Amino acid sequence: ALPICQARPKRLGTMRFRFCGDLDCPDWVLAEISTLAKISSVKLKLICAQVLKDLLGEGIDYEKILKLTADARFESGDVKATVAVLSFILSSAAKHNVDSESLSSELQQLGLPKEHAAGLCRSYEDKQSPLQDRLRDCSLRLMRLDSVSWRVDYTLSSSLLAQVNEPLIHLKLNLRERNGAVPQPVALTVSAEKFRILLTELKQAQEMMNSLN
Amino acid sequence: TLFRSHAVTDRWFQAVLPVQRAADMLLVLSDDQRQHLAFLSRVEPSVVGEFGRIAVEFLRRGSNPKIYEGAARKLNVSSETIQHGVEGLAYLLTESSKLMISEVDFQDSVLVLGFSEELYKLLLQLYLDNRKEIRRILNELSPELPHYHNMEWRLDVQLASRSLRQQIEPTVTLKLHLQENGEPCTEVLQTDPATLLHLIQQLEQAVGEMKTNHCRRIVRNIK
Numbered sequence: 001a002l003p004i005c006q007a008r009p010k011r012l013g014t015m016r017f018r019f020c021g022d023l024d025c026p027d028w029v030l031a032e033i034s035t036l037a038k039i040s041s042v043k044l045k046l047i048c049a050q051v052l053k054d055l056l057g058e059g060i061d062y063e064k065i066l067k068l069t070a071d072a073r074f075e076s077g078d079v080k081a082t083v084a085v086l087s088f089i090l091s092s093a094a095k096h097n098v099d100s101e102s103l104s105s106e107l108q109q110l111g112l113p114k115e116h117a118a119g120l121c122r123s124y125e126d127k128q129s130p131l132q133d134r135l136r137d138c139s140l141r142l143m144r145l146d147s148v149s150w151r152v153d154y155t156l157s158s159s160l161l162a163q164v165n166e167p168l169i170h171l172k173l174n175l176r177e178r179n180g181a182v183p184q185p186v187a188l189t190v191s192a193e194k195f196r197i198l199l200t201e202l203k204q205a206q207e208m209m210n211s212l213n
Numbered sequence: 214t215l216f217r218s219h220a221v222t223d224r225w226f227q228a229v230l231p232v233q234r235a236a237d238m239l240l241v242l243s244d245d246q247r248q249h250l251a252f253l254s255r256v257e258p259s260v261v262g263e264f265g266r267i268a269v270e271f272l273r274r275g276s277n278p279k280i281y282e283g284a285a286r287k288l289n290v291s292s293e294t295i296q297h298g299v300e301g302l303a304y305l306l307t308e309s310s311k312l313m314i315s316e317v318d319f320q321d322s323v324l325v326l327g328f329s330e331e332l333y334k335l336l337l338q339l340y341l342d343n344r345k346e347i348r349r350i351l352n353e354l355s356p357e358l359p360h361y362h363n364m365e366w367r368l369d370v371q372l373a374s375r376s377l378r379q380q381i382e383p384t385v386t387l388k389l390h391l392q393e394n395g396e397p398c399t400e401v402l403q404t405d406p407a408t409l410l411h412l413i414q415q416l417e418q419a420v421g422e423m424k425t426n427h428c429r430r431i432v433r434n435i436k
Binding site for chain 1: 365366367372373375378386388401
């Protein structure tokens, strides 16, 4: 049997929806479902494709969406609402890993006509995996390591000691605060001994990470 | 939010503090300002209206020297005179709007300028027409604490550290995106689930405060 939403009381206002994270459907989403029904199911599928491109970071062609909604004689507010509600539905369904059949059934429960739900969910199904990858990528990360560069020097002598004769490692870590930010370099020197300790510890951490993979 | 609307705060003050409403709130204009404003009596009334528009624009977006030069050429005076006239008028309008002075007090304040009846009426109308917007602009100038814009979070489980292996420590990392004076800033916080639950409980209590009789009474009086 297909997993369908768990209905508590029969009133739509207090039903739980998987695509909303097992919570009530937000009022504004419910209100905009009727806006979606005003467009033909074919056009809705094309608008979905555009919204998905936007969610995947490929940019949105707003002009195309305006053309597709022209027949339904949407005001600018309606067009924005359409894009907003589709963005919500698609990203929220991906967030909670809802399969396209359950999503279709839940959208129909909210009053979206069958063909519209089918078209929307077919677009969703095609892009569910890439969408989830993208959401994973965009998840909160603190400073990320972009790249490492290094150099091994050999100190011959210094102002304090005539014969030093020791290797010295220069490390440059390029850190990035988030995708698209300018990498910030952190430069440091490490003595041979300290470096050995650092390397051992990092190898231990790597072993632990690999055992989890 | 409720308290950022000036109309609301004004009515609250009028309702709650009737005794403290100033009886005679007069503006005090310095000699320089009187001199600068005196220029307005030497031009056509339509020009005064134009000055008013420039003054409000000055409050919205700052000064525009090109406009001063253009006006100076048209009226055959120095652009400094124009600038002073605009700034004097802007001062008159902001101070009046800030204090919300009554029509009577406004007229008494500008009496010292020795203008014609027509000019007084023009200035008064300028004040009344633009008061609301000027107060809105002044409201934005008050010092601001950073306010909430957006939040990202993630749930991690710490399994090991350099000093201790075999751990299971769930941690929630929060990144608060804030806005301070139009500039974005961020704060990163970390907490364990127990503290997070406590935090949620406290915030729900805070939201629940709005439903207490005390808060309800105040909100009713403001409306």
